[in-house]
Amino acid sequence: MAEWEIRPAAAADVEAVAEVRAVVMRPDLERLGRYDGHLVRQRLRDAFAPEHTWVIESDGAVAGCVALRPAEDAHWLEHFYLTPHLQGGGIGTAVLRELLDRCDRDGLPVRLNVLQGSPARRLYERLGFTLETEDPVDVFMRRDPATAAPPRMVL
Template sequence: MERSIHLNAATAEHYQFALELYLLTMRPYTQELMVWDEAKQRASFATLWKLSEVRIVAVDGREVGWLQVQESPTDVHLLQFFIAPDQQGSGIGTEVLRSLLPTWRAMAKPVLLTVLKNNPARRLYERLGFSVVGDSGVKYEMKLNT
């Protein structure tokens, strides 16, 4: 059975969904590398959340993730990308990113992201053409190969 994956514009009502998914998915990896400070994480999330940059990942009409992409005159930055833990490993992340890569490549700008060093999502990014280009402590900086 074929599934239908869509990226939908986020609304203000998606804030809580995105926050809860962020906290759920980031806590285990962050705790391995540093002390988890819930209040600090929530405050950081509130600062970074930009509704106009967020798309909600829906599979067969069910919201299962979200991503935030910031475009500037000089680059494209994948700031956040989260898929619900019970949906991870099913190819959703791969399909979403594969659908975005042609558009990003056509912009002829560097496509950048950071990922926690212990986050298995790094393998996904590498499979899709990203390489580690820097190290910022607990995170790797990655760039899409052109």
């Protein structure tokens, strides 16, 4: 696995994160006939909340991000992007497991949406997310908090 670290986002990270989003989402959005380079960056800028976002760095450069937005009945996993050359090396799984452990301690489910046909869906399913609903563009998924196994009775 490549060397990486995760840190809290700052407002100054928005442009670097918007660029990562545009690169990562381009193949799926082109496949769906929905890619617009300006719009894909602007949507990130408009939704960027540094207080709920972490930046993933590798070799001293921004390599991705992830946001975990609290809601009344769940956490929303949003803006989870990792540059293509680092995908498939275990970084995304490690980052996601760390965040899911935090959510499990809170006892709240985690919700997300992923584009139809995105390979990221396999990662989410592997980590316990299940389908809630879908439309022609998005798949909405949910993961209930993991619970500890009941204690064993000692005889």
